[in-house]
Amino acid sequence: MNTILLVEDDPAEIAMAEQACALCMPPVQLAVMPDSETALEWLSQKMEEQQHLPRLILVDLKLPKLIGLAVLRKLRLDRRTWDLPIVVFSAVCEPSDVVLSYQVGANSFVGKPANLEEFQQLLQELVSYWFQPRQQQLAFGG
Numbered sequence: 001m002n003t004i005l006l007v008e009d010d011p012a013e014i015a016m017a018e019q020a021c022a023l024c025m026p027p028v029q030l031a032v033m034p035d036s037e038t039a040l041e042w043l044s045q046k047m048e049e050q051q052h053l054p055r056l057i058l059v060d061l062k063l064p065k066l067i068g069l070a071v072l073r074k075l076r077l078d079r080r081t082w083d084l085p086i087v088v089f090s091a092v093c094e095p096s097d098v099v100l101s102y103q104v105g106a107n108s109f110v111g112k113p114a115n116l117e118e119f120q121q122l123l124q125e126l127v128s129y130w131f132q133p134r135q136q137q138l139a140f141g142g
Contacts (some may be wrong), residue, residue: 002131003029004123005054005069011063013112017058020120024127027097036063036071047080054084056062060112061097065073069104076105111119 004016006017021030031054033039039059039099048052057075059068068088068108075081087108088101113119 001032002026002127003052003054004127005039005043005057006030006032007036007057007059007063007068008032009034009060013060016116016124018120018125019116021124023120024123025067026127028123028127035065036068037065039071040074043081053081057084057086058126059086059088061088061101062077063090067099069100072101072104087126094103 006014008014008017009065014073017032018030021028033042035051036059043053059071061068063071068090072086072088075084075086082105085107086105087110088106089112090097091112093111094111098109108126109123113122
């Protein structure tokens with residue numbers, strides 16, 4: 001099954017993402033990590049056990065412990081994860097955050113959806129785009 005890793009600490013956002021995933025076609029499995037450190041540990045464990053990594057990572061820009069850009073930077077510096085599609089999202093879209101996200105290696109930066117309908121539409125668009133085999137090959141020349 002196609003897995004999306006969501007790095008998010010807001011329970012309301014998590015619930016909305018879970019509901020949106022249930023409506024998504026093709027079906028996706030959502031792995032939720034409440035903070036950056038937990039997400040990095042989870043990914044590291046997956047790699048050590050040679051399990052499939054998520055097909056897409058959604059990371060909240062403003063996270064406790066380690067901000068989303070720090071997660072992004074760590075993943076882009078690791079040869080095992082440098083080509084994973086990563087979408088940064090935030091409730092506040094400051095131009096400086098958008099530019100910095102792209103500079104650090106984000107594939108996309110989007111505003112957080114305001115409701116379930118918007119979240120489901122965003123998720124469907126991301127899945128349709130990033131789960132295409134051709135798009136994955138083009139992402140980083142893979």
